[in-house]
Amino acid sequence: MTPSTPDLAATSADPLADSPFLQACRGGTPRHTPVWFMRQAGRSLPEYRAVREGVAMLDSCFRTDLVVEITMQPVRRHGVDAAIFFSDIVVPLKAIGVDLDIVPGTGPVVAEPIRAREQLDQLRPVEDGDVEPITAAVRELVRELGSTPLIGFAGAPFTLASYLVEGGPSRDHRLTKQLMHGDPDLWHDLAGRLALIARDFLRQQVEAGASAVQLFDSWAGALSLADYQEFVAPHSRTVLEGVTDLGVPRIHFGVGTGELLHEMGQVGADVVGVDWRVPLDEAVDRIGPDRAVQGNLDPTLLFAPTEVVHAHAARVIEQGKAAPGHVFNLGHGVLPPTDPDALTRLVDFVHGHG
């Protein structure tokens, strides 16, 4: 290169090169502890409730303008270190034509719950055309977000299967476990199809510009370790290892997964999300020293006085130092009645403290 040639590396510099979130995911020590919140976009924000007025949840997920606006809202308001793409775990199922809806106050409800082999054919692969408004939103968001990374996500096979088999949210996942143990071949076919759907949905988001992914196995904590290993781990591995070549950090999270943390780290995760039940230093002992962690302030603590929230947050940051990288988050999603100012104060505290 002659001295007069512009330095290409400098002119096309990667705006995400200094991202504290990406550095922590990769096991580095960024300038401050990065923080984002599961469900940061949503009902805790008055600006969210305003734009969602009169628009059904699933319709909003297929409207590029709304996805972009809703994803940006918490980034503008709280100054979090990552955006999470506004969508839902059932969106790829809706996109391939599964008859389901998201009922306010309940969650996903499936018109014809899956109980028999003949019903599996509807679970075909997600093609690019099925999710065009969504990938368009990802492309637009990545431009608008600049130096803030975008996290893409999908629901893991077990959590998706639970909604499809039960027909809606379930406390005990009875029918799902009945299928697993009563007809293991059908279970593995179902979970295998869901794994390909989740994998392809993640790939589509990353190819459109998302710079990390999170696989939500929210309800995996309902399983014993033995059942997780036999019936779930191989399928979650298909999803996470199916995006390895894209080179983005992979976060894997579930609720009540204290007994599964090690295994969840072994199915292709770079970062293991931990709920509030297990202190992060103890979680690191279980997961092993070669994974970053994400978590884990109890979301209900945000209803406590600020000094109590911050004392607990300081403890989370301290305990997170046991891991090679720590992304601060809640132990599960933001609860809708949370005061958004409490979230903004928490972001400022984490940035000033870590």
Ligand SMILES: Cc1c2[nH]c(c1CCC(=O)O)Cc1[nH]c(c(CCC(=O)O)c1C)Cc1[nH]c(c(CCC(=O)O)c1C)Cc1[nH]c(c(C)c1CCC(=O)O)C2
């Ligand atoms: C289990 C699960 C679902 N959806 C999701 C999970 C995994 C995460 C978790 O464990 O919480 C994932 C999800 N759903 C939503 C996001 C948005 C991104 C973000 O985190 O900010 C994410 C990451 C939006 C949403 N998804 C949903 C809402 C609320 C709908 C509304 O605003 O009317 C939002 C903002 C609906 C939904 N969808 C689901 C539930 C249980 C609900 C709540 C039902 C209710 O209480 O009304 C299924």
